[in-house]
Amino acid sequence: MLRFEKLDTYADIHVNGRLIGKCEDEHISHEFDVTDVLFSGENAVVIHFDSPITRTDGLPQRSGEFTAERLYTRRTQCTYGWDWVARLISCGISGNACVTEIEKDEVLVKSAYIYTKNIDEESAQVSADIEFTGNIPDRILTFTILSPEGKIVRSVQKYLGESFVHINLDVVSPKLWYPLGYGEQPIYAFEIRDGGNRVYSDTFGIRNVKIMQLPDEKGSLEEAKCREIKNTHYDFNAESSGFILKVNGKKILCQGANWVPCEPFYNGKTDSKITQALTLAAQAGLNMLRIWGGGTFETKHFYSECSRLGIMVTQDFLMACGHYPEDEDWFIDSLQREAEYAALHIRNQPCLMWWSGDNENAINGSDIQADYTGRRSAYRGIAPVLQKLDPMREFLPSSPYGGDRYASNTVGTTHNTQFLGNDIFPYILSGDVGSYREAWKKFRARFIAEEPQLGAVSVGSMRKFLCGDDIFADDDTMLRYHTKSNPRLSTHLFDISLTFAQRMLGEFISPADRNFKLRYLQYEWVRFTMEQLRREMWFCSGLIYWMYNDCWPAASGWALVDYYNKPKDAWYAFKRCAKNAVLSFDKAGGKIGLFVSNTGCGIKGADIRIAKVKGGSIREIDSFTVDVPAGQATEIYACADSLDNGEVLIAEMNADDLWDRTFFIDGALYIEKKEVHTEVLADECAVIVHADTYVHAVELEGETVFEDNCFSLLPGETRKIRYSANAPLEITAEAYTIKNSL
Numbered sequence: 001m002l003r004f005e006k007l008d009t010y011a012d013i014h015v016n017g018r019l020i021g022k023c024e025d026e027h028i029s030h031e032f033d034v035t036d037v038l039f040s041g042e043n044a045v046v047i048h049f050d051s052p053i054t055r056t057d058g059l060p061q062r063s064g065e066f067t068a069e070r071l072y073t074r075r076t077q078c079t080y081g082w083d084w085v086a087r088l089i090s091c092g093i094s095g096n097a098c099v100t101e102i103e104k105d106e107v108l109v110k111s112a113y114i115y116t117k118n119i120d121e122e123s124a125q126v127s128a129d130i131e132f133t134g135n136i137p138d139r140i141l142t143f144t145i146l147s148p149e150g151k152i153v154r155s156v157q158k159y160l161g162e163s164f165v166h167i168n169l170d171v172v173s174p175k176l177w178y179p180l181g182y183g184e185q186p187i188y189a190f191e192i193r194d195g196g197n198r199v200y201s202d203t204f205g206i207r208n209v210k211i212m213q214l215p216d217e218k219g220s221l222e223e224a225k226c227r228e229i230k231n232t233h234y235d236f237n238a239e240s241s242g243f244i245l246k247v248n249g250k251k252i253l254c255q256g257a258n259w260v261p262c263e264p265f266y267n268g269k270t271d272s273k274i275t276q277a278l279t280l281a282a283q284a285g286l287n288m289l290r291i292w293g294g295g296t297f298e299t300k301h302f303y304s305e306c307s308r309l310g311i312m313v314t315q316d317f318l319m320a321c322g323h324y325p326e327d328e329d330w331f332i333d334s335l336q337r338e339a340e341y342a343a344l345h346i347r348n349q350p351c352l353m354w355w356s357g358d359n360e361n362a363i364n365g366s367d368i369q370a371d372y373t374g375r376r377s378a379y380r381g382i383a384p385v386l387q388k389l390d391p392m393r394e395f396l397p398s399s400p401y402g403g404d405r406y407a408s409n410t411v412g413t414t415h416n417t418q419f420l421g422n423d424i425f426p427y428i429l430s431g432d433v434g435s436y437r438e439a440w441k442k443f444r445a446r447f448i449a450e451e452p453q454l455g456a457v458s459v460g461s462m463r464k465f466l467c468g469d470d471i472f473a474d475d476d477t478m479l480r481y482h483t484k485s486n487p488r489l490s491t492h493l494f495d496i497s498l499t500f501a502q503r504m505l506g507e508f509i510s511p512a513d514r515n516f517k518l519r520y521l522q523y524e525w526v527r528f529t530m531e532q533l534r535r536e537m538w539f540c541s542g543l544i545y546w547m548y549n550d551c552w553p554a555a556s557g558w559a560l561v562d563y564y565n566k567p568k569d570a571w572y573a574f575k576r577c578a579k580n581a582v583l584s585f586d587k588a589g590g591k592i593g594l595f596v597s598n599t600g601c602g603i604k605g606a607d608i609r610i611a612k613v614k615g616g617s618i619r620e621i622d623s624f625t626v627d628v629p630a631g632q633a634t635e636i637y638a639c640a641d642s643l644d645n646g647e648v649l650i651a652e653m654n655a656d657d658l659w660d661r662t663f664f665i666d667g668a669l670y671i672e673k674k675e676v677h678t679e680v681l682a683d684e685c686a687v688i689v690h691a692d693t694y695v696h697a698v699e700l701e702g703e704t705v706f707e708d709n710c711f712s713l714l715p716g717e718t719r720k721i722r723y724s725a726n727a728p729l730e731i732t733a734e735a736y737t738i739k740n741s742l
Contacts, residue, residue, distance in 0.1 A: 001102065002045070003031045005095030006266070009075040010050035016043055025334055026075035026094065027297060027318055028341040034099070049091040064322025065488070071322045074334050077294040078260060078320075078551065083486040083493060084558055085551040088264045095266055095299075107141065107160070107192075108134040109200040114190050114348045115392045116206050117168065119248065124174035124206045128190060130165045139194065145169055146189040153188070176248050177205030177350040180287040180310030181580065181599060183248075187307060187350075205307060205350025210246040211394055213402075213412070215239050222539055226410040229444050233422070234363070235408035243402065243412050243447040244541040245312075245353060251631065253537050253599050254312065255530070255578045256288030257281075257548030257560055258450060260295050264551055271301045276565045277549055278302070280705065282309040284560075284571055285578030289313055290449055290544050293359030293399070294320035297342050306351040313351045314449075315342065316399055317382055319374075320359035326376040335381030343389035354394040357382055362398035363407040363418060374398050399449050409445035416443045417450040417546050421489060424452065425496055433503040434667035437528050438587070444532070447542040451529060453570060454497045455522020456515060456556040460703055461566050465553040472511040482555035497521060497556055506670040506739060513673065516734055518556060520697055522570035523710045524669060526560075530577035531584035531662070534597035535633050545574075569699065572709040576660070581606070581628055583651050585664035587641060592664055594637040594651050596628050603628035606655035610637060614647045616693040616715045628655070641666075646740035648694065650714070661712065663696075670739040671696055676713065678733045685725050687733070690718040695735045702731035 002015065009026040012019060015037045023030050056069040064071050067087075070080040081087035102108065110133040117125040126145060137160065144155040154169040175186035185205070192200040216222040216239065226240035245252045262277055263270050281289070289306065291298060293316035306313050317338065325331045346352050357378035365372030378397035386395050396402075402412010416424075427439055456462075456479075462471050470478035476494070483494040491499075501514075501521040508514040526545070533543040550559040560571045576582075580600030586593050594610065606628050611620045626636050643649060649664040676698055677690040687706075689698055691713035698713060700706050704723040713719065713735075723731070 001031055001100045002034045002097075003029060003100065004093065004097045005029050006093075007047070008049075008091050008094045009052050009073060010055050010091070012048045014044075014046040014048070024074065025337065027338050047093065052089055052091060062323050062325065065320075065486070068322070071324050074318075074338070076261065076296050077318065079264065081484075082294065083484050084260070084547070084554065085264065085484060088552075090265060102134070104135065105137050106134070107137055107139075107194045107199045108132060109192060111344050111389075112190065112192070112200055112202060112348070113389065114202065114204040116208055119174065119176070119206070119208055123170040123172050124176075126169045126171055126188075126204075126206060128165075128167050128169070130167075130192065130200075132160065132163045132165070136160060136163055137194075141165075141199075142193040143167055143169070144191045144193065145171065146191065148175060148186040148188060150189075171206065174206045177207040177307075178250070178310065179247055179252055179312050180282055181285060181578075182250055182252060182287075182310075185308060185310040185350075202348050203304065203307070204348045207248050207350055209353055209393070211354065212244045212246055212251075213241050215241045225444065225539055229442055230410055231408065231419075234405045234418075235403070235410055236366075236405065237403045237408055237411050240410040241403075241412075241446070242538065242541065244538055251538060251541070252287070252312075253533075254288040254447070254542035254544065255533070255574075256286050256290065256312070256542075257545040257574075258292045259289040259298075259548050260292055261551050262549050262563075271299060273565060274299070274302050275305055277561060278305045278309055278311060280561055280565060280567060280571070281311060281548065283705070284567070284575040286548070286574065287312055287578075288353075288542070288544060289548060290356075290399070291315045292320065292547070293318055293356070297338075297345060300345065303346055303349040303351060307349050311351060312353045313349070314354050314356060314399075315346065315352060316356045316359050317342070317377075319357075319361055319377065322361065323373055324361070324377060326374070326381070332376065332381045335377055336385050339382045339385035340389065343386060347390040347393070352393065354396055355382075355386060355390075356399040356401065357395070357397040359399055360415060360418070363400065363405065363415075365398065365406050366404040368404060402446075409443075411446065413447040413449045413542075414445040415450035416445070416448055417452045419443060420452060425489070425491060428496060428500045428503070429491060431503075432668075433500065436504060436668075437532075440529060440532060444536060444540060446540060448533075448540065449542070449544050450546045451543055452546050452558065453522055453525040453529070454493065454500070454556065454558060455520075455525070455568055455570055456497070456518035457554065457562040457568055458519070458566060458701060459515065460701060461553070461562050461564050462555055464564065466555065471515065474511060476514075479555045482553070483557060484554065494556055504668055506668075506672065516699065516736070517671075519569045519699070520671075520710065520736070522568060523573040523697070526570040526573040527577060530574065531582070534577065534582050535584055535586055535595045537597055537599070537633050566703070567705060567709075569710050572706070576708070579658070579660065581653065581655070581658055581660060583653050583660050583662040585649065585651065585662060587664070590641050591638045592641055592649065593635045595633050595635050596626075596653065597633040598628045598630055600630065602630040603655045603658070606653050606658075608636065609652045609654075610639070611650050612643070612647055613650050613694045613714060614644065618650075618694070618715050646738055648696070648738055650712075663712065665738065669696075671736040672739045674735045674737040676733060676735040678731075680731050682728055684722075686720050686722045687731055688718065688720055689713065689733060691735070692716065693737065695737050698733055698735045700731060700733050702729045704729055704731070
C-alpha cells in the first residue's frame with residue numbers, strides 16, 4: 001500500500017509509468033494498492049500536479065470573501081489570502097509518504113472508536129467499536145486498557161470471526177480527564193494484540209461531555225439581559241437560552257482563541273512549533289481552541305498535545321465565508337470523504353468537544369428554514385457520516401449556530417467579528433471612544449466563538465523582517481504593508497488600530513510611542529473584554545478570541561502569539577484574566593462596583609484592598625476580608641462614582657498563593673512615558689522593577705517569556721519578574737503612567 005498523508009491538491013500518481021490514482025482533495029490522506037505495479041529493486045513514483053488556479057478557470061462565479069475560485073477547490077482556504085495572511089497558493093507533496101507491506105494472514109484494524117459510554121459511582125464504562133479489513137484471520141485477540149501509568153486496567157479476549165467487534169470494559173475508580181484548570185488530564189491507552197504482536201494502539205481519555213442549552217425563565221435576569229443586547233438585524237428569537245459546556249458534570253468557563261495553521265506550508269519542524277505554541281497557550285490558561293474552517297484538519301500530534309495539556313478543541317469542517325457548490329453531487333461526496341477522514345483521525349481524542357459544519361456560511365440560517373447556505377453541506381454531506389462514526393459528540397451545522405438566526409447573540413454561539421463592519425469599527429472611527437468599556441456591553445452573548453481584538457507584535461519580532469528605520473520611521477508604510485486587511489472594509493485594519501490606539505491611549509508623540517500604544521491597545525482590548533466575560537459567567541459561558549496564532553510574519557493583526565511563537569502583550573492580559581479568581585470593576589447606576597469571579601474552589605478569607613492612586617500618592621479607601629464562592633461572579637463592594645482627573649481606582653486581592661490587581665478610571669486611558677528602575681538578575685532569570693510613583697504599564701522586552709508583563713506598579717512598589725531563558729538575554733523595559741497623574 002502506497003500512502004500519502006496529504007497531496008496539494010490536483011494530482012495524478014504514477015508508479016513505474018502506470019497511472020494508479022488521482023487526487024482532488026488536500027484535506028484527506030490517499031492510499032493506493034501497488035501490489036501489481038512494483039518491481040523488485042528500484043521503483044519510480046511520479047506525481048503530476050495541476051495548478052489549483054487553472055483548474056477552476058471558466059467555472060461559474062460564486063460569492064465569497066477575498067476570492068471566489070477557492071470555493072471549488074478542496075484545499076486550505078486561507079492560502080488564497082485573508083485579512084491576516086498573504087496569498088500563498090501552492091501545489092506539491094505535503095506531509096509524509098510511505099509504502100507498507102501487508103502479510104496475507106495479518107490482522108488489519110481499519111478503525112477503532114473508543115469512547116466513554118457512561119460514568120457512575122461504581123465505574124466508567126469504556127466502549128470500543130473495532131472494524132477489521134482484509135482477510136479476517138481465524139484467531140483470538142486480546143483487547144486491553146492500560147492506565148496512564150502503563151499498567152493493565154482491564155483485559156479481555158475475544159474470538160475474531162467477523163469484520164466488526166464491539167466490547168464494553170468497566171474501569172473501576174477511573175481517573176477522569178478534565179479541561180485545563182478544572183482537574184487533571186490522565187491519558188489511557190487501548191491496545192489490540194494478536195498473540196505477542198501489538199496490531200493496534202491508540203490513546204483516549206475517560207470523560208463525559210454535555211452542552212446544556214436551558215431556556216431562560218420568564219422574568220429572569222438572563223432574559224432581561226437578552227432583551228437589552230438583542231441584535232435586531234440577526235436575532236428573531238421568541239425566547240433566549242444559555243449555552244454551557246459541562247465536562248463530567250462540571251460547568252466549564254471556556255476561555256480561548258481560534259487556531260489557524262501555524263505555517264503556510266507544512267514542514268518537518270511544524271510539530272515542534274505546534275508543541276511550543278500549545279505549551280504557551282496552556283501557560284496562559286487558555287483552555288479552548290476552535291480550529292477555524294478556513295484552515296485544516298491538524299496533525300495527530302496537535303490533537304494529542306491538546307489532550308495532554310487539557311486544551312479543549314472544537315473542530316470546524318473546512319469551509320469559510322462563502323457560497324460553496326453544495327448543490328453539486330461531487331462536492332457533497334468530497335465532504336463525506338472528509339468527514340470520514342476527520343472522524344477516524346480525531347474522534348478518540350478527549351480534547352475534542354464538538355464539531356461545527358463550517359465557518360459563517362450559514363449566519364442567516366435557522367433550524368426552521370427549509371433551505372439556507374450551508375444546510376445541504378451540513379445535513380447531506382457531514383452529518384450522516386458523523387452519526388455513523390462519532391455519534392457520541394454533538395455536531396453543530398455551522399459556527400456560529402443557534403436560534404433564529406444562527407448569528408444571534410441570545411441563543412447558542414455567536415461571532416462578534418460579524419459586527420465589525422456595522423458596529424465595532426464605526427464606533428472606533430466615530431470620534432470619542434472614552435466609553436469603550438460601556439460600548440462593548442452590547443456585544444455580550446451566551447457563547448462567543450469569535451471575539452475580535454487587534455495589536456502590534458514586539459519590536460524584537462519586527463526586527464526579524466523589518467529594518468530599524470522602517471520600525472521607527474514617522475512614515476508607517478512598511479508597518480501597514482506587513483498588516484493585512486479585508487477589501488470589503490472601507491478602512492484598512494492598520495488604520496483601525498492606529499485610530500483606536502490614539503483615541504483610547506492618547507495621541508502619538510513619536511514612532512516609539514506609536515509602536516508601544518499599538519501593542520498595549522491589544523492588551524487593554526483583551527483585558528476589558530475578558531473582565532466582562534468573568535463578570536457575566538454563566539450568562540456568557542465562553543469567549544474565544546479571533547485569533548490565537550499567526551501564519552506568517554505580521555507587523556500587526558489579530559493574533560495573541562506572533563508567527564515566531566512570541567507572546568504579544570495581549571497574551572499576558574489573557575494570562576492574568578484566565579486565573580481562577582479575578583477582580584474587575586464595573587460602572588453602572590451611578591456607582592462603581594467591584595466583582596470577583598472564581599472558576600476554582602471556594603476561597604476562605606480573601607483580603608481585599610481598595611485605594612485611589614495619583615502620581616506619587618496612594619490613599620486607601622477600604623480594606624476587608626471576604627469569602628469567595630466557587631463557580632460564580634459576585635459583587636463584593638460598591639462606591640460612589642467620583643474620580644478626579646488622572647486618578648485611578650485600584651483593587652487588590654490576596655488569598656494564600658493567589659493575587660490579583662485591577663483598576664478603573666473614567667473615560668479614555670490616556671497614558672504617557674515614565675521612567676522606572678530595572679535590574680536584570682541573569683543568574684536568577686529575573687528582572688527587578690521599581691517605581692517611585694504610580695506606573696500603569698511596565699512592558700518588558702526580550703527573546704523570552706515573562707511570568708508577567710504590562711503590569712502596574714504602585715508608588716514605591718518593587719516587583720521581581722522571572723523569565724524563561726536558556727542563554728543570556730538582553731532585556732529592556734518601557735513604562736507608561738496615566739496622563740495628568742504626575
